[in-house]
Amino acid sequence: MDTVTQISLQQRDKAVNWHPYTQMKTADEIIPIVKGQGLYLYDNEGKKYMDVVSSWWVTLHGHSHPYIAQRIFEQLNTLEQVIFAGFTHEPATQLSENLLQLLPDNQNKVFYSDNGSTAVEVALKMCIQYAHNQGKEKTKILAFKNAYHGDTFGAMSVSGKSYWTRPFESRLFEVVFIDTPNAENLKSLQSQIKEIADEVACFIYEPLIQGAAGMLMYNAEDLNNLMKFCREQEILMIQDEVFTGFGRTGKLFAAHYLTEKPDIMCFSKGLTGGTMPMGITTCSQTVYDAFWSDDKYKTLFHGHSFTANPLACTAALASMELLLQKETQMNIKRISQQHSEFIKILTSHPKVENARQIGTILAFDFQTGQGTSYFNEIGKKLYNEFLQRGIIMRPLGNILYLVPPYCISSEELNTVYQNILEVLDQFKD
Numbered sequence: 001m002d003t004v005t006q007i008s009l010q011q012r013d014k015a016v017n018w019h020p021y022t023q024m025k026t027a028d029e030i031i032p033i034v035k036g037q038g039l040y041l042y043d044n045e046g047k048k049y050m051d052v053v054s055s056w057w058v059t060l061h062g063h064s065h066p067y068i069a070q071r072i073f074e075q076l077n078t079l080e081q082v083i084f085a086g087f088t089h090e091p092a093t094q095l096s097e098n099l100l101q102l103l104p105d106n107q108n109k110v111f112y113s114d115n116g117s118t119a120v121e122v123a124l125k126m127c128i129q130y131a132h133n134q135g136k137e138k139t140k141i142l143a144f145k146n147a148y149h150g151d152t153f154g155a156m157s158v159s160g161k162s163y164w165t166r167p168f169e170s171r172l173f174e175v176v177f178i179d180t181p182n183a184e185n186l187k188s189l190q191s192q193i194k195e196i197a198d199e200v201a202c203f204i205y206e207p208l209i210q211g212a213a214g215m216l217m218y219n220a221e222d223l224n225n226l227m228k229f230c231r232e233q234e235i236l237m238i239q240d241e242v243f244t245g246f247g248r249t250g251k252l253f254a255a256h257y258l259t260e261k262p263d264i265m266c267f268s269k270g271l272t273g274g275t276m277p278m279g280i281t282t283c284s285q286t287v288y289d290a291f292w293s294d295d296k297y298k299t300l301f302h303g304h305s306f307t308a309n310p311l312a313c314t315a316a317l318a319s320m321e322l323l324l325q326k327e328t329q330m331n332i333k334r335i336s337q338q339h340s341e342f343i344k345i346l347t348s349h350p351k352v353e354n355a356r357q358i359g360t361i362l363a364f365d366f367q368t369g370q371g372t373s374y375f376n377e378i379g380k381k382l383y384n385e386f387l388q389r390g391i392i393m394r395p396l397g398n399i400l401y402l403v404p405p406y407c408i409s410s411e412e413l414n415t416v417y418q419n420i421l422e423v424l425d426q427f428k429d
């Protein structure tokens with residue numbers, strides 16, 4: 001008994017666990033977390049951390065939210081799981097109804113899966129088979145340079161090429177990468193697309209902000225123009241709102257900044273308020289109709305064991321209820337306004353470049369004189385400095401960002417800002 005308790009959780013972890021995006025040999029000591037509540041995570045020594053990255057952008061209302069927990073508990077005692085082929089249940093149906101009401105009015109059907117990457121896989125398969133079911137084979141897919149759509153093979157294929165994808169490069173399918181649109185390049189993008197339009201199965205994009213690439217932001221009007229052109233070329237559009245969905249950009253969905261409507265949308269991350277893994281792919285009636293047939297070979301052959309898991313659906317229902325409450329909407333507004341004020345201060349700091357914001361997401365480049373790269377060593381130093389101060393920020397290389405849960409108070413947010421300024425001064429050399 002004694003020997004067991006003497007082995008630390010870190011040691012036990014190291015013996016059996018393999019962590020994501022982690023070079024296990026050179027990794028720093030990892031931190032055992034024993035509790036989460038609201039904005040805070042607590043380690044095994046009682047130290048608390050402000051989780052201002054929402055645990056990889058998933059937590060919306062804070063950790064261990066009692067209302068979501070209660071709803072999941074009730075569902076757990078009622079129906080925990082049921083095969084979703086040949087059967088249905090209230091939580092999935094209610095969630096589909098509620099979600100569709102909030103989306104652009106051309107979104108008509110909901111397909112469930114397990115995470116952001118699978119939501120993207122489903123979307124890609126819908127588009128490729130959409131053509132196939134109509135007797136066409138479209139071999140090309142359009143995506144943005146620097147895109148990130150997930151880590152499974154299809155999602156990797158449509159993501160920008162990097163060190164991550166290098167070992168798999170020869171196994172990825174053909175994708176044409178284009179620049180994100182701006183006021184100057186629209187014409188050139190249009191002619192690039194026009195040349196191959198007949199062969200393009202779909203265009204997939206992160207709307208308004210490329211998250212994993214380093215919170216790179218671009219303009220709604222420019223995206224709208226590009227979407228309009230794709231619509232005219234009859235290219236299906238997949239809007240990946242895995243990150244931007246559920247209030248992050250200041251509106252419920254990035255779609256609400258746009259007048260053009262995508263054919264397909266992807267959701268995950270904030271979908272369940274960050275409590276349970278789930279992915280959703282929605283589509284228009286037009287897409288759905290291409291599969292609607294007496295011909296069984298026109299079926300969408302895709303599914304997962306846990307498709308539309310009732311617990312995850314219930315978590316999403318509870319989270320969306322909280323999201324639509326006036327108080328949450330006011331918090332989102334307040335965080336956005338506080339960020340705007342802080343940007344003014346940040347911008348004048350000599351170590352800060354390109355301070356930017358959309359809604360509750362704030363980002364800036366830490367000037368290193370070595371350019372921007374994920375493998376920039378400064379990121380690790382900054383990460384450790386913030387950790388010591390009890391703040392979880394996980395820089396993307398030298399790019400620092402905040403994606404706080406909506407429960408963060410204005411005082412807590414000011415504390416984070418103050419710490420950022422102190423750390424910047426400390427690293428001013």
Ligand SMILES: *Cc1c(COP(=O)(O)O)cnc(C)c1O
Pocket residue numbers: 115116117118120148149150151206211212240241242243244268269
């Ligand atoms: C995180 C992310 C994904 C992948 O989601 P996972 O749940 O991590 O597989 C896909 N698209 C975007 C835009 C993301 O930010």
